[in-house]
Each structure stands twice: as C-alpha cells, then as structure tokens.
Amino acid sequence: MTPELRDRSPRPDGPVRSGRGPSERDWGRALKLVGEADEIALACHVSPDGDALGSMLATAFTLRSMGKRVVASFGDRRFAVPRLLRFLPGLEMLSPPADFPDEPALMMSFDSSTLDRLGLLAGNAARARELVVVDHHPSNAGFGTLSLIDPGVAATAVLVEELIRRLGRPITKDVATCLYVGLVTDTGSFRHTSTTPAAHELAARLVAAGLRTDEIARELWDRSPFGYLKVLGAALDRVVLEDGLVWTYVTHLDRAAHGLPYDEVEGIIDVIRRTEEAEVAVVLKEDDDGAWQVSTRSKGAVDVAAICTALGGGGHAGAAGFTSHDTVEQTMDRFREQLRTA
Numbered sequence: 001m002t003p004e005l006r007d008r009s010p011r012p013d014g015p016v017r018s019g020r021g022p023s024e025r026d027w028g029r030a031l032k033l034v035g036e037a038d039e040i041a042l043a044c045h046v047s048p049d050g051d052a053l054g055s056m057l058a059t060a061f062t063l064r065s066m067g068k069r070v071v072a073s074f075g076d077r078r079f080a081v082p083r084l085l086r087f088l089p090g091l092e093m094l095s096p097p098a099d100f101p102d103e104p105a106l107m108m109s110f111d112s113s114t115l116d117r118l119g120l121l122a123g124n125a126a127r128a129r130e131l132v133v134v135d136h137h138p139s140n141a142g143f144g145t146l147s148l149i150d151p152g153v154a155a156t157a158v159l160v161e162e163l164i165r166r167l168g169r170p171i172t173k174d175v176a177t178c179l180y181v182g183l184v185t186d187t188g189s190f191r192h193t194s195t196t197p198a199a200h201e202l203a204a205r206l207v208a209a210g211l212r213t214d215e216i217a218r219e220l221w222d223r224s225p226f227g228y229l230k231v232l233g234a235a236l237d238r239v240v241l242e243d244g245l246v247w248t249y250v251t252h253l254d255r256a257a258h259g260l261p262y263d264e265v266e267g268i269i270d271v272i273r274r275t276e277e278a279e280v281a282v283v284l285k286e287d288d289d290g291a292w293q294v295s296t297r298s299k300g301a302v303d304v305a306a307i308c309t310a311l312g313g314g315g316h317a318g319a320a321g322f323t324s325h326d327t328v329e330q331t332m333d334r335f336r337e338q339l340r341t342a
C-alpha cells in the first residue's frame with residue numbers, strides 16, 4: 001500500500017476489540033450521516049465473498065429505496081463478480097472502480113478488515129470526508145471516521161440488518177436474499193463456532209421474508225463445471241499430510257487445462273480441511289497474475305489469523321488467508337515457521 005494513504009485507525013496495528021458492538025451513539029451518528037447524504041459510495045473487500053457482496057448490495061437496495069444516489073463497487077483490477085455469486089439480486093447496481101467518486105462525501109465499507117483490503121478503492125476511502133466501516137473482523141482497528149464493528153457477530157450482514165432495521169426500512173425479498181447469502185457463507189452453512197443463537201434468529205427473520213433457501217444452497221454449493229472435478233483431482237493427487245498439517249496447491253496451469261476460472265477453486269479448502277489427522281489445512285491457489293492466494297483453516301487449537309497476519313494477510317482465528325509472491329515451497333516454509341512458533 002502506498003504510505004501516503006490516510007488510514008484512520010487509532011493505532012496502525014490496532015488493538016484487539018473487546019467483543020462489544022457499536023454503541024448507541026455510533027448507530028445514531030450512522031443514521032444521521034445516511035439521513036443527510038444525497039449520494040453514498042459503497043465498497044466491499046477485493047475478491048468479494050458472499051458476506052462482502054451480500055452486505056453491500058443489501059445496503060444499496062435499502063439506500064436506493066430511501067431515494068439516495070448509490071455507487072457500489074469493489075477495487076479489483078479485474079472487476080468481475082465470482083460465478084458463484086452471479087445469482088445475487090442487484091448486481092446491476094454495481095459499477096467498476098473507475099466510476100467511483102474520487103473523494104466521496106460519505107462512503108461505507110463492508111467486510112473489509114483494513115484499508116488495504118479495499119484494493120483500488122483504498123485511496124478513495126482514505127480521501128472520503130466520512131467513512132463508515134461496517135465489519136466483524138476482530139483485527140479491524142477502525143480505519144474510518146465511524147466504526148460499526150462487532151467482532152462478536154457471525155457476518156457483516158448481521159450488522160447491515162441492524163442498520164436497515166434502525167433506518168426503519170423493510171427487509172424485502174431481495175434484501176433478505178443478499179443478507180442470507182452473507183450469513184450462510186460466513187457461518188459455513190451454520191457450522192462454524194460463529195453460529196450463535198442470534199445468527200439463527202436472523203436466518204429465521206430472513207427466511208420469513210420469502211427467500212428460497214434451497215435455491216440459494218444449490219447456487220452456492222451444489223453445482224460446478226465438469227473441469228472443477230478434474231482440478232480437484234489434481235489438487236487431491238498432490239495433497240500432503242505432515243504433523244497435523246494437511247496442504248496442497250492448485251496452479252494456474254491446472255485451471256487453464258480445463259478452462260476453470262480462479263474463483264471456482266475457492267471451495268477446495270473445504271474438502272482438504274475435513275482431514276481428521278490434521279489440525280490445520282492450507283490450499284495455495286495461483287491466481288491469474290501468478291500470485292499465490294493462500295487459504296488456511298484451523299479446527300480451534302491454532303489461531304491461523306495470527307499466522308496469516310504475520311505473513312501479510314489476515315482473517316479469523318479459524319479461517320484466514322494471505323497472498324504470496326514466493327514459490328509454493330518458500331511459501332510453505334514461511335507458513336511452517338509461523339506455525340511452529342504459534
């Protein structure tokens with residue numbers, strides 16, 4: 001990241017938050033900022049997942065219904081919605097990062113734990129007059145002018161639902177679909193420890209709005225191109241189990257041989273991490289620029305967020321990631337070294 005960007009975190013590496021959510025005062029300020037704005041610029045983290053995109057789109061629907069002008073984007077150089085999420089309603093509200101206001105009067109960021117994770121829009125965020133950071137990552141130090149951050153909730157979508165409720169706006173079927181996708185993806189279909197009673201209560205309210213959970217589940221998890229099976233086969237063929245660590249990698253060439261786009265391999269970690277003998281699972285995925293996007297998972301004894309943060313990335317204790325420009329072996333050596341000291 002370029003050093004001149006203004007990150008408004010209280011401390012550069014930020015304190016770990018206490019487990020408390022936004023105060024009444026914070027919510028009040030958010031409602032006032034939204035109420036007084038004519039145009040609101042929305043951004044979520046790069047390579048958006050269900051929570052990032054779902055939270056942002058639900059907010060976009062709501063603000064539009066209030067008569068606001070809304071710009072919504074994410075800062076990837078290749079501006080493309082992952083295939084898995086192309087069924088989401090409201091994608092037509094997205095515009096490429098080049099169309100994003102340079103110095104937004106009011107900007108909101110979703111599911112992004114740092115300014116950097118906004119990619120090409122980090123500069124716009126740093127220049128925004130007001131920047132409302134909506135997030136649930138424990139490592140988020142609050143890099144905006146107002147934080148709506150609660151590390152105790154399962155997804156950023158939980159905070160967005162509260163915002164919509166406080167704005168007095170309805171949860172339409174479209175809004176419910178977007179929020180549910182955020183909730184169901186970040187909780188791993190209500191399997192992760194983040195699945196609190198509140199997460200189920202939110203799911204109940206969203207389902208009551210009329211969404212089709214069966215169709216959403218099929219779109220998210222139960223379909224893939226044939227090439228996925230071949231690439232999964234290659235990844236499984238070279239999987240390694242060593243001292244409680246299971247890991248493998250997927251090259252650009254693996255994917256190219258079967259015409260498989262990068263985002264189709266995101267789910268391979270969910271196959272690898274089932275290994276009973278392993279506490280930690282790692283999948284290195286070579287992206288279209290030749291960089292390795294590293295997915296890591298832990299069953300609880302190891303904080304992979306701490307390891308990934310030390311390697312320049314971040315995430316949650318049980319699911320984290322980082323980017324590497326080294327070779328597979330060098331990357332794994334660095335990972336093992338951090339794992340040993342963890």
Ligand code: AMP
Pocket residue numbers: 117269294295296312313314315316319320321322323
């Ligand atoms: P993934 O393995 O891509 O599903 O990512 C798991 C979690 O790790 C995400 O929810 C992010 O919070 C975090 N994460 C993944 N990649 C990065 C990265 N390059 N930098 C910071 N955080 C990351």
Ligand code: MN
Pocket residue numbers: 045049051052111
């Ligand atoms: Mn996310």
Ligand code: MN
Pocket residue numbers: 051052111136154155156186
């Ligand atoms: Mn999230």
